[in-house]
Amino acid sequence: MPSTCKSLINRSWKFTYGDPSGATEPGYDDSDWYDVGLPHSFGQPYFMEAGFYVGRGVYRRDFVVEHPDKRVALEFQGVFQDADVYVNGHHVGRHLGGYTAFEMDVSEAVRPGINQLTVRVSNEWNPRLAPRAGEHVFNGGIYRDVSLIVSEKARFAWYGTAVTTDGNRVEIATELVNDGDTPFEGQLDAVVSLDGIELATVSAHISLEAGEATTHRTQLLLDEVRQWHPATPVLYQLDQRLSNGEQASTTFGFRTVEFTTDGGFFLNGEHYLINGANVHQDHAGWSDAVSHAGIRRDVAMIKECGMNFIRGSHYPHHEQFAAECDRQGLLFWSELHFWGVGGHDAEGYWNASAYPPHEEDRAEFEESCLRALTEMIRVNRNHPSIIVWSVSNEPFFTDAEVMPEAKKLITRLVDLAHQLDPTRPAAVGGAQRGGFDQLGDLAGYNGDGAALFHQPPWPSLVTEYGSAIEDRPGVYGPRYTDGVEIEHPWRAGIALWCAFHHGSIITDMSRMGFIDYFRVPLRSYYWYRNKLRGIEPPVWPREGTARALRLSSDTETIGTDGTDDAYLRVELVDESGTVISDERTVTIEVLEGGGLFPTGTSIELPVVDGIGAIEFRSHYAGVNVLRASAEGLEPATLTILATGGPEWTGQPRKLPSGPPSRRYRPGSERLLSANRPVFSSGSPAHNVTDYSTEHGWSGEWVRVDLEGAWRLRRIEVRFGEGADVPFVIETDDGAQVAAGLTGGGPARVELDALLAHEVWVRFPAGPAELIEVRVYGH
Structure with missing residues (x-):
């Protein structure tokens, strides 16, 4: 929910590994640190290694405040996983938790003009912080957007508007805060519109004492409404304005969801069969530091193959992910990172017991889960694509002696989800062992749970099926397991494990997607597209020797604020331009311009079955000329225009070549x-x-x-x-x-x-x- 003045500050950061003494002081000399832009990952470049950098890193940059008499705050969309924030040498706050957004008020620390911001980050395993286990990787860093927010003291609270709908009625709960020393008297106006056309308005007098926070509730009636549905993702907009100029905009939709024990899932009162896939957030080379454009393409690929559902495995994703599901029309399962993984080891790494075995760790761990669930719901509650809040994934991978405590925590999380948002069910994901399936409103069964639980006495969904280790090009065919291809009326639907290859601490578990890490589909993807949309598969590349290179992009122009990038595709082709199943390494270089690959100004790209791909971004405006070359072939060139922000003039940069170490802890037998x-x-x-x-x-x-x-x-x-x-x-x-x-x-x-x-x-x-x-x- 944007404030009156909210600006991204993703450009022009300095970064170093470790935690140098004195680095939080404004006068500290960081000139020999790396030059990076956000989003950024400790592990960059990262290409699905089981090991990753575990340790500390520090980020620094300056920002300008023109009106220090106003409220000044910093918004972080995600920092993994322990962030200490300093402004002008003053510690302004700490946030624990790697997957949820947070805001910090820095009004008391800023001064007119240039201010210095330092963020100390750690991704070290913490026994009191979720997740304690998971089959992903846990690269640290400021890997999502950072924004500067300047507002009046009397204002809308951060993500403080909750919109619910009932028939043609819009119910609005707006949190208002007055951080000033004097009372505020004024008016609150609210307008609901569709496609820029105003449909209804309401106004109210607002009175806020100094230091007061309150929730204003109102409602609007529309003459008629259009419901949000994957086939017709209609989105309405609520614009609110205080008489002091403060503004807030919220996107929402009209839709109803219901999971039933006997009849499956109902959307807008009609039976609707869920068919989708699980999605991890990381991309080739960039790790978790993914642009908004990358998120948009991920959602589009799932939509393109005919699926209608994404499970956000197994942690809260960037809010942009739900926003894209809203716009493109996919149902979204938003999940908390109370997470377990099989074969767990002793304490000290992300294959430990999901719930802490040591009593002294339990209170803080439970608090971390409750806090993260609260943050996830607050930020995402207005997205119509989200049909359920999930409180876990496979929490039964917990030491036997504390299994009862793990179940009690699940119950607390379900109750909190109901309290925070009574309009959506609370699910227990990965509930196929230990009786966890009876603790929520909806049970998500993974793996053999599809066969074990036929017509359970509660609503259910197969949240994972089809785990298959496969590299491109792969086999053309489905990945059905345990009879999920049979449609049972009581089952809400099914979700493939998984959509994309991803990083993992478990060898080969990373290669289970039907789209590879570089976002190139395997052949099974085309089988699903044929099955669900009736589109015949493409002609597979024939074996042979390439005669030329072809370099292309999904866009000719990219923005430079850290939210955009270009998806580059390189192909090995014959004389007629047909892709040939030839495998070799292609080097792509930046000949001109300030853009970067995750590896810097050049990348050696593996080309498999005649196709390779990578994402390219820039924090500087100007023309980027790229050249792809491979032994024995004429180079291919491509031009990408970067717009907005400072111009690239060839200024010197110190670019990181990768983390100092990659830690992998397989553990003892x-x-x-x-x-x-x-x-x-x-x-x-x-x-x-x-x-x-x-x-x-x-x-x-x-x-x-x-x-x-x-x-x-x-x-x-x-x-x-x-x-x-x-x-x-x-x-x-x-x-x-x-x-x-x-x-x-x-x-x-x-x-x-x-x-x-x-x-x-x-x-x-x-x-x-x-x-x-x-x-x-x-």
């Missing part, structure tokens, strides 16, 4: 298979990995999905009583690691760090009983 998805012939076999019962499973084969490639050290299999039948133990590449007869007792296989993603137990002579499978490794 541990149990990897607990609560992992299990696929089988016959009835569901989740018993073999939950270790909570002596009841087994009977069938011809069982496949334990370790949800990533691990180095296996040991496999232990316990069989049921009965006939002595042959068994075979294999890994996902079909390699047999053991064979024998079940009557010989438990099978134990020692392995020499065998890299594998799955473990199979087969009974080639017919069904047999299996009690449990335990897989150890790191």
Whole structure:
């Protein structure tokens, strides 16, 4: 919700790794620091490595204040994950939490003219801060936008307007604050419009004592309304103005959502089948430091293939993500980062217990979750695309002794979501183990949860299916697992795991998207587009030797405020301009201009199946001339015009070449298979990995999905009583690691760090009983 004067300050930052003494002082000499623009990541350039920089970094820049008598604030859309902010050497605040926006009042610290801003950032693992675990990477930095906000002392609170709709009625709750020393008397005007045409207005007298904060409530009635729907994403605008000139604009939509136990999902009163994918936020090279244009393209690619839903896995995304879903017409699942990951290790890294095992850490950890949920909902509550608040992903990956506490926290989060926004359901994501599915309004089942929970006694959605490690070009076909292709009337819908390749601390788990890290589709993407939209797949590149290079962009002009970029595509083609399935490295260089790749002024780009891609951005205005070259081929050139901001004059810059180290902590040998998805012939076999019962499973084969490639050290299999039948133990590449007869007792296989993603137990002579499978490794 913009204020009267809100300006991005993404340009012209200085940055260094570490935490130098004295760096918060205005006179500190930062001339030898790196020159960076925002958004920026510690890990940049980053290309899906399992390791990443863990430590500290400091950002500095100047900003100008022309009216110090007004309220001055700084807005950060996201800093991972511990930010200390200083203005002119004065500490103005600290924010803990890496995925939610926050505002800091700096009015007491600023002075007329030039002011100095320093932000000390840490991405070190914190046992008292969510997330404690997750299969993503956790690159630090100021990786989302920063803005300077200057307003009157009597003003609209930051993201302080909540709009709800009921039929043709618009209900408005507006938080007003007077930070001044004198009372405010004035008028509040509100106007609702559609496509620039005013539809309804209302005015009210406002009286605010000095230091007072209040919530003003009013409503407007429209003659008729147009509902927001993925097919018709109609957006209304609320403009509010105080008589002192303060303004606030809020975009909203009319729509209703309902999840039912027996009938699935209803949008605007009509049954609507959800079909979508999970999306992580990082992009090739830039890591989490993604532009608004990059977000727009991500949403557009999901829309283009015919899907209607995105699950924001597994943390609050930039508000721009929900805004794009609003505009383009996709349903959005907004999720909190109370997160668990299988194969968890001891304390100290992002594969620990999801909930703290040590009592002294629990109160602060729970507070971090409650605070982040509050921030997520406050910032995003007016977006019609958001149909649910999710409070977790797979929290059952928690140490057994604190599982009851984890469930209590889930209940607290669900209750808080209801309190903050009673118009949307609160979901428990990744609820397929441990009874977490009964704690919210809606259960999200991942993996084998699709098969385990048929017609549960509460509304449900398959939030993850189809985990498949695959590189481009990949296989043309669906990724259906556990029968998700069958439409059950009680199931709200399904979401593919996942849309895009992404960084991960787990080897190979990063390569499960049907679009690669560089935002080039795999062939399965085109299968879904054909299925959902009836568009035939393109002609696949034929094998051969390229004769030329082609360099293109999705735009000829980019902005320079940090929100824009160009998506470049390089292709290896034959004499007729047809893409050839040739693989080689192409170098793209900036011959002229101030633009950058994530690697600096040049990049060596891998070209696979004849296609490569990367995003290009600039914080300086001017013409950028780019040249792509590869051995044996004539270079190709491209011109991109950057507009707005300071002109590029060839001024010297010190560019970072990458972080000083990339830390990867695989950990010591541990149990990897607990609560992992299990696929089988016959009835569901989740018993073999939950270790909570002596009841087994009977069938011809069982496949334990370790949800990533691990180095296996040991496999232990316990069989049921009965006939002595042959068994075979294999890994996902079909390699047999053991064979024998079940009557010989438990099978134990020692392995020499065998890299594998799955473990199979087969009974080639017919069904047999299996009690449990335990897989150890790191």
